Amino acid sequence: MNQTIAVIGGxxxxxxxxxxxxxxxxxxxxxxxxxxxxxxxxxxxxxxxxDLEPEKLDVVILPITGTKKAGEVEAVFSDQKxxxxxxxxxxxxxxxxxxxxxxxxxxxxxMANAKATLIPLLDRDDVAIYNSIPTAEGTIMMAIExxxxxxxxxxxxxxxxxxxxxxxxxxxxxxxxxVSVAASSIKDLARITEMGLQxxxxxxxxxxxxxxxxxxxxxxxxxxxxxxxQQLPSHALIFDLxxxxxGTDFDFxxxxxxxxxxxxxxxxxxxxxxxxxxxxxxxxQILNGRKEITP
Amino acid sequence: MNQTIAVIGGxxxxxxxxxxxxxxxxxxxxxxxxxxxxxxxxxxxxxxxxDLEPEKLDVVILPITGTKKAGEVEAVFSDQKxxxxxxxxxxxxxxxxxxxxxxxxxxxxxMANAKATLIPLLDRDDVAIYNSIPTAEGTIMMAIExxxxxxxxxxxxxxxxxxxxxxxxxxxxxxxxxVSVAASSIKDLARITEMGLQxxxxxxxxxxxxxxxxxxxxxxxxxxxxxxxQQLPSHALIFDLxxxxxGTDFDFxxxxxxxxxxxxxxxxxxxxxxxxxxxxxxxxQILNGRKEITP
Numbered sequence: 156m157n158q159t160i161a162v163i164g165g166x167x168x169x170x171x172x173x174x175x176x177x178x179x180x181x182x183x184x185x186x187x188x189x190x191x192x193x194x195x196x197x198x199x200x201x202x203x204x205x206d207l208e209p210e211k212l213d214v215v216i217l218p219i220t221g222t223k224k225a226g227e228v229e230a231v232f233s234d235q236k237x238x239x240x241x242x243x244x245x246x247x248x249x250x251x252x253x254x255x256x257x258x259x260x261x262x263x264x265x266m267a268n269a270k271a272t273l274i275p276l277l278d279r280d281d282v283a284i285y286n287s288i289p290t291a292e293g294t295i296m297m298a299i300e301x302x303x304x305x306x307x308x309x310x311x312x313x314x315x316x317x318x319x320x321x322x323x324x325x326x327x328x329x330x331x332x333x334v335s336v337a338a339s340s341i342k343d344l345a346r347i348t349e350m351g352l353q354x355x356x357x358x359x360x361x362x363x364x365x366x367x368x369x370x371x372x373x374x375x376x377x378x379x380x381x382x383x384x385q386q387l388p389s390h391a392l393i394f395d396l397x398x399x400x401x402g403t404d405f406d407f408x409x410x411x412x413x414x415x416x417x418x419x420x421x422x423x424x425x426x427x428x429x430x431x432x433x434x435x436x437x438x439x440q441i442l443n444g445r446k447e448i449t450p
Numbered sequence: 451m452n453q454t455i456a457v458i459g460g461x462x463x464x465x466x467x468x469x470x471x472x473x474x475x476x477x478x479x480x481x482x483x484x485x486x487x488x489x490x491x492x493x494x495x496x497x498x499x500x501d502l503e504p505e506k507l508d509v510v511i512l513p514i515t516g517t518k519k520a521g522e523v524e525a526v527f528s529d530q531k532x533x534x535x536x537x538x539x540x541x542x543x544x545x546x547x548x549x550x551x552x553x554x555x556x557x558x559x560x561m562a563n564a565k566a567t568l569i570p571l572l573d574r575d576d577v578a579i580y581n582s583i584p585t586a587e588g589t590i591m592m593a594i595e596x597x598x599x600x601x602x603x604x605x606x607x608x609x610x611x612x613x614x615x616x617x618x619x620x621x622x623x624x625x626x627x628x629v630s631v632a633a634s635s636i637k638d639l640a641r642i643t644e645m646g647l648q649x650x651x652x653x654x655x656x657x658x659x660x661x662x663x664x665x666x667x668x669x670x671x672x673x674x675x676x677x678x679x680q681q682l683p684s685h686a687l688i689f690d691l692x693x694x695x696x697g698t699d700f701d702f703x704x705x706x707x708x709x710x711x712x713x714x715x716x717x718x719x720x721x722x723x724x725x726x727x728x729x730x731x732x733x734x735q736i737l738n739g740r741k742e743i744t745p
Contacts, residue, residue, distance in 0.1 A: 288602045426598060
């Protein structure tokens with residue numbers, strides 16, 4: 156059975172995603188918000204948002220960022236404003252899947268009474284782990300660019316041992332840095348030690364920052380405190396990879412003259428093709444799974 | 451016994467080198483070609499070249515690049531032209547050591563009848579291996595910047611398994627790339643295999659480039675031939691790390707529309723502080739060794 160997919164908005168990552176949707180086989184792909192893009196895609200129709208008929212859509216793919224507050228959708232390849240509103244979502248039929256990167260209050264409330272199903276891709280462990288690879292590579296690039304010493308032999312503290320922290324610690328260690336990881340759970344502290352890295356109980360972080368060239372935060376909570384920053388050597392750098400507003404006391408870092416950078420959306424910046432493929436692979440896997448279940 | 455060291459010219463790496471010379475203990479350091487530099491160094495005198503008395507120097511440190519053809523010395527922190535000529539070299543006393551990064555015909559001929567000893571630092575295995583670390587990190591930075599996919603999972607061929615090739619292959623492999631190394635000697639091909647990488651006999655390189663996203667050359671000879679480039683996929687990149695003019699048929703790469711970059715002096719660009727420390731460590735080690743030998 157032919158499926159109709161509407162991709163509404165998106166950035167450079169979505170070019171690869173759209174290309175990969177062919178992997179699904181029998182699909183019609185409609186792209187909205189790509190009017191400034193000169194390149195074409197075989198088997199794909201460009202369309203204006205107002206010409207879409209939501210009743211006929213099997214799959215809707217929103218941008219990684221979901222929607223803004225008023226339902227505006229980010230579309231970097233278009234100057235047109237696209238708004239997706241409650242009545243539009245409610246016209247989507249039962250069985251339709253709406254993919255977004257992240258969800259928010261607006262999207263959740265729009266979908267509350269809709270018949271379609273919302274799937275926030277970045278909530279999934281697999282997507283988050285795959286995405287942590289380009290995130291770590293982007294962090295490596297920043298570390299090489301912003302310092303006058305090598306990653307090799309430098310003293311790096313990673314705050315957090317979740318899906319991103321684990322990968323970042325691994326990669327910097329593989330490049331010969333002396334890596335410590337600050338975490339809370341005894342399970343994480345044991346795993347960090349097993350990996351041959353120094354385990355730091357998160358509460359004691361300020362006791363360790365005196366011996367640190369690069370402090371990388373991955374925890375979306377205020378963990379890089381005044382006390383932790385106070386002890387850093389003056390040449391140290393802070394990279395904050397946690398989602399906005401990060402977990403660093405940026406005001407205090409500035410006051411101490413320590414450069415602190417809130418890095419945003421590194422996968423889309425350093426590896427849009429890989430990042431698009433990661434999303435496509437998971438979307439294709441989910442849709443193929445559904446096909447098998449619903450006859 | 452107090453030693454007098456003259457640092458003549460140099461770039462950002464030499465700031466760390468000058469700082470580290472204190473490690474030698476009882477030294478007087480004179481720096482020439484640093485008049486535009488605002489920062490000062492404790493225990494260091496700025497001087498004009500013409501005010502130097504070569505008869506009183508125990509150590510002379512020339513730039514990494516040595517001299518240009520007419521004896522001109524590169525000094526990025528000065529607008530003055532500095533020329534070091536035969537009569538100046540010949541006034542240096544017996545026992546004086548002249549350090550340079552690389553030597554050339556001019557320097558060799560200047561020193562032919564001089565009493566002092568010339569030591570080209572980059573010829574030394576230890577310096578070349580230490581320097582290969584920032585070179586590899588600079589290559590990683592370029593790979594992340596210039597591609598829209600991750601290093602992880604990408605197919606990389608390194609041509610050459612010398613001091614640089616070995617380190618580069620190691621680091622890219624540590625980041626999860628699929629690394630192959632092209633080399634000539636059976637010893638190298640065996641070691642490459644032992645490391646879990648794919649070994650390619652250098653002569654057969656063109657048979658393997660069809661499956662390559664990034665081709666990194668480290669051999670200072672024309673090994674990245676038309677035949678090797680012909681087979682590369684159109685999205686592939688070439689980084690040439692071999693000293694000028696590199697080992698790539700750049701004209702043919704351009705004709706095929708394949709981006710090929712001759713990377714120059716990556717340690718000085720990405721990690722001047724580490725690169726300066728590498729030089730300082732070796733200079734200090736050599737001079738301390740001499741102190742022990744000559745009473």
